[in-house]
Amino acid sequence: xxxxxxxxxxxxxxxxxxxxxAYNVKIAGTAGNGLEALQKMRSxxxxxxxxxxxxxxxxxxxxxxLIKKEFPKVKIVMLTVSEEDENLFTAIRNxxxxxxxxxxxxxxxxxxxxxxxxxxxxxxxxxxxxxxxxFAGHSEMGENVLTEKKDPIxxxxxxxxxxxxxxxxxxxxxxxxxxxxxxERTIKYExxxxxDKLQLHNRAEAVAYAKSIGLVYKKQAE
Numbered sequence: 525x526x527x528x529x530x531x532x533x534x535x536x537x538x539x540x541x542x543x544x545x546a547y548n549v550k551i552a553g554t555a556g557n558g559l560e561a562l563q564k565m566r567s568x569x570x571x572x573x574x575x576x577x578x579x580x581x582x583x584x585x586x587x588x589x590l591i592k593k594e595f596p597k598v599k600i601v602m603l604t605v606s607e608e609d610e611n612l613f614t615a616i617r618n619x620x621x622x623x624x625x626x627x628x629x630x631x632x633x634x635x636x637x638x639x640x641x642x643x644x645x646x647x648x649x650x651x652x653x654x655x656x657x658x659f660a661g662h663s664e665m666g667e668n669v670l671t672e673k674k675d676p677i678x679x680x681x682x683x684x685x686x687x688x689x690x691x692x693x694x695x696x697x698x699x700x701x702x703x704x705x706x707x708e709r710t711i712k713y714e715x716x717x718x719x720d721k722l723q724l725h726n727r728a729e730a731v732a733y734a735k736s737i738g739l740v741y742k743k744q745a746e
Contacts, residue, residue: 525550525571525637526550526552526569526571527551527570527573528552528561528570528572528573528574529551529553530584531556531575531576532578537556540574543633544633552570553568553570556579557583557587558579558581558586559581559587560581561573562594565595566594570598571599572598573591574601574624575601575602575603577611577612577615584602584603584615585611585614586618588615589619591619599640600615600619600620600621601623601624601640602622603626604624605627606625616726616728616729619725621640621726621727622728624636639696642697680722684717686704688730689734690703691730691734692735697712697715715727
């Protein structure tokens, strides 16, 4: 796994580089703002971006949207000082797969990176609930957002329903593959199909949506 670190605070950025390098994590490059990060992405083969939210020139929210448009497969984790930051939800909508508090310990950071390799994004329950509330909320036109989404039952194949249930109950891609006797590549392909059919953007939204419509309870009751 190769990382790009994006933060305008050079002291924090350099400290993170030293920390990760000490654990043999490959640092492909660093950037001080979102535009610089986009430029670096065009020349580097990066798997994961650790992205600060508040930066000059181009902040992490806008950078996430721009980068995911060009590089949809890259995993972007937001760096933040507080999980209560309302901008975190916007980051998820723009394509980020989770967030990491800046007061992390080395062990937690390494576990997060390991989980990412297994397809498990760093997303706390509080953020999942924010996503659910957004789906259950109302748009500026006064329409319920949930009415714009379809119940997955009948739209998804039985295999996809099962995979969505397993994702929503906290299983990693590897765990799902082992349980269903498929390859991880097949599971990732099915996840993409689920997102396309339900008009969702990322795994985090799929988890929140599955919970918001009661899919977890439906499958557990079967």
